[in-house]
Amino acid sequence: MPGPFNPTIAMITLRAVISRRRALLFAITPLILIALTIVLKASRPPSAPWPGRILGDFGFSVLLPLTALIIGTGVLGAEIEDGSVIHLLATPVRRSSVITTKFVVALALTIVFTAVPELIAGLIATGGLTRLAVGLFAGALAGSVIYTAVFVMASVLTTRAIAVGLLYVLIWEGVLANFVGGARVLSVGHYSLGVANAIAPNPDLNAGLTLATSLFMGAIVTVAALALAVRRLSAFAIKGESA
Amino acid sequence: MTAIELRNVSRWYGNVVAVNDVTMTIGPGVTGLLGPNGAGKSTILHMIAGFLQPSRGELVVGSRPSWQNPAIYRRLGLVPERDSVYAFLTGEQFVLATAKLHELADPGAAALRAIAMTDMADAAGRRVATYSKGMRQRIKVAAALVHDPEIILLDEPFNGMDPRQRIHMMELLGKLGAEGRVILFSSHVLEEVERLSGTIQVMVAGRLAASGDFRAIRRLMTSRPHVFLIRSSDDRRLAAALIGRPEVAAVELGPAGLQVRTSDFGAFCAQIAVLARDSGIRLRELLPTDESLESVFGYLIAN
Numbered sequence: 196m197p198g199p200f201n202p203t204i205a206m207i208t209l210r211a212v213i214s215r216r217r218a219l220l221f222a223i224t225p226l227i228l229i230a231l232t233i234v235l236k237a238s239r240p241p242s243a244p245w246p247g248r249i250l251g252d253f254g255f256s257v258l259l260p261l262t263a264l265i266i267g268t269g270v271l272g273a274e275i276e277d278g279s280v281i282h283l284l285a286t287p288v289r290r291s292s293v294i295t296t297k298f299v300v301a302l303a304l305t306i307v308f309t310a311v312p313e314l315i316a317g318l319i320a321t322g323g324l325t326r327l328a329v330g331l332f333a334g335a336l337a338g339s340v341i342y343t344a345v346f347v348m349a350s351v352l353t354t355r356a357i358a359v360g361l362l363y364v365l366i367w368e369g370v371l372a373n374f375v376g377g378a379r380v381l382s383v384g385h386y387s388l389g390v391a392n393a394i395a396p397n398p399d400l401n402a403g404l405t406l407a408t409s410l411f412m413g414a415i416v417t418v419a420a421l422a423l424a425v426r427r428l429s430a431f432a433i434k435g436e437s438a
Numbered sequence: 439m440t441a442i443e444l445r446n447v448s449r450w451y452g453n454v455v456a457v458n459d460v461t462m463t464i465g466p467g468v469t470g471l472l473g474p475n476g477a478g479k480s481t482i483l484h485m486i487a488g489f490l491q492p493s494r495g496e497l498v499v500g501s502r503p504s505w506q507n508p509a510i511y512r513r514l515g516l517v518p519e520r521d522s523v524y525a526f527l528t529g530e531q532f533v534l535a536t537a538k539l540h541e542l543a544d545p546g547a548a549a550l551r552a553i554a555m556t557d558m559a560d561a562a563g564r565r566v567a568t569y570s571k572g573m574r575q576r577i578k579v580a581a582a583l584v585h586d587p588e589i590i591l592l593d594e595p596f597n598g599m600d601p602r603q604r605i606h607m608m609e610l611l612g613k614l615g616a617e618g619r620v621i622l623f624s625s626h627v628l629e630e631v632e633r634l635s636g637t638i639q640v641m642v643a644g645r646l647a648a649s650g651d652f653r654a655i656r657r658l659m660t661s662r663p664h665v666f667l668i669r670s671s672d673d674r675r676l677a678a679a680l681i682g683r684p685e686v687a688a689v690e691l692g693p694a695g696l697q698v699r700t701s702d703f704g705a706f707c708a709q710i711a712v713l714a715r716d717s718g719i720r721l722r723e724l725l726p727t728d729e730s731l732e733s734v735f736g737y738l739i740a741n
Contacts, residue, residue: 201539203535203538203539204539206535207524210524210526211524214526277522278518278520278522279522279523279524281489282523282581283539284489284508285487285515285518286508286536286539286540287509287511287540288508290508431489432484432489432490432491433484433490
């Protein structure tokens with residue numbers, strides 16, 4: 196009995212991601228983050244509170260969601276868009292296996308392009324393996340998991356996953372969650388900040404949720420998103436019928 | 439054995455009915471699903487393949503519904519119309535990956551066999567992105583064949599193929615059908631079927647218009663009404679002679695020649711040369727003007 200992770204699907208997915216020019220796009224934002232950190236480190240006194248702001252704010256509200264969005268919606272969404280997913284689905288491979296594999300590949304890529312740069316930037320900014328660096332890394336890891344699950348789900352649910360994802364990140368998380376406290380409960384960015392803040396308490400992180408709430412809600416959102424994605428993929432119908 | 443069975447199957451999109459109350463059974467051998475574009479052929483193939491849910495009616499593949507039943511893909515291979523293959527893989531990698539997705543015992547051997555069957559061995563090492571339309575079609579067939587399925591569905595397999603590739607594909611389908619497999623392909627080109635299948639199902643505007651042996655349909659087609667454009671040494675005299683024939687319904691004399699409407703394609707074709715010779719008129723040009731599929735299929739549905 197094959198496990199839920201399918202190496203063949205993983206191989207096709209990785210090669211598809213690499214063959215697309217978009218792959219270069221998500222290498223840019225982490226480079227900006229690290230470059231920014233180096234510049235700030237060189238020009239600011241070490242006591243100033245900027246690492247929390249830049250790495251927490253820019254890192255968690257721009258770098259993390261946008262990179263996860265591009266990767267998460269691309270691993271399966273691109274195939275659905277161009278129709279090649281039919282070759283994958285016209286086999287008896289389990290739909291849960293397809294979603295699990297796509298999720299794992301997207302998660303690995305998102306970690307490489309968000310959590311790892313976040314850790315590197317944290318090490319540079321705080322001058323070593325400080326609590327803040329570890330906290331930011333842990334927060335970014337948690338955020339990678341949840342965002343990836345949500346965006347993979349979005350790509351199965353709608354062909355406009357990128358637009359929907361952008362609206363969620365910019366409007367819900369960027370505006371509403373900052374002004375309406377209740378909106379934070381459904382903000383993946385705030386789950387990430389909650390985790391980071393629990394390890395490295397820092398007012399600059401603007402964390403609005405406790406660790407327990409962040410982990411609990413994060414787990415529920417991840418599992419629900421993946422379950423819904425499997426359900427919808429099992430009922431995949433060919434669209435664009437000319438008849 | 440009845441492999442595929444549709445009972446009163448309908449499928450609509452909002453207010454648009456794509457397939458209207460279709461009942462058909464498809465067994466071993468090659469079957470052509472014919473009809474003009476938009477007749478509902480693809481909708482039927484997608485429903486059989488489990489990629490569309492029938493809005494109403496019952497559809498079974500080997501006695502089980504295909505919708506939300508990935509187990510059918512162990513017995514069924516699908517060649518989709520869209521040319522979207524993983525273009526970044528080589529042909530061999532693509533077929534091999536499909537074999538692995540089917541969890542075959544020896545995916546490598548299965549891939550080689552399928553590639554050989556479709557005559558793609560020479561090009562299998564190249565990336566699919568470099569393939570011609572006909573080669574892409576063949577590599578898709580190879581992928582659909584890799585698990586040795588009893589049922590193979592092909593959506594417009596001849597689209598965009600040159601005549602040589604077409605003949606090659608027809609031979610392959612004929613061979614697969616002769617092995618006792620169920621081969622169902624869709625097409626909007628009648629000539630493709632003439633060379634191929636014993637059985638055809640004709641769809642017009644979402645309905646099953648005709649079904650059965652190809653030769654019977656062919657007979658119907660030869661006695662269909664038709665319009666010809668004729669140029670001769672004496673158009674006016676030929677017009678007078680033609681209007682005396684029972685199979686000629688109308689004649690119009692114009693600057694480009696004679697436009698003749700006949701009620702019986704076959705009889706007219708058999709008579710026109712004799713008539714011209716008897717009248718001492720030389721025929722310069724005889725041109726069928728109404729070869730549109732819609733008119734042919736439209737006639738079939740009316741009969």
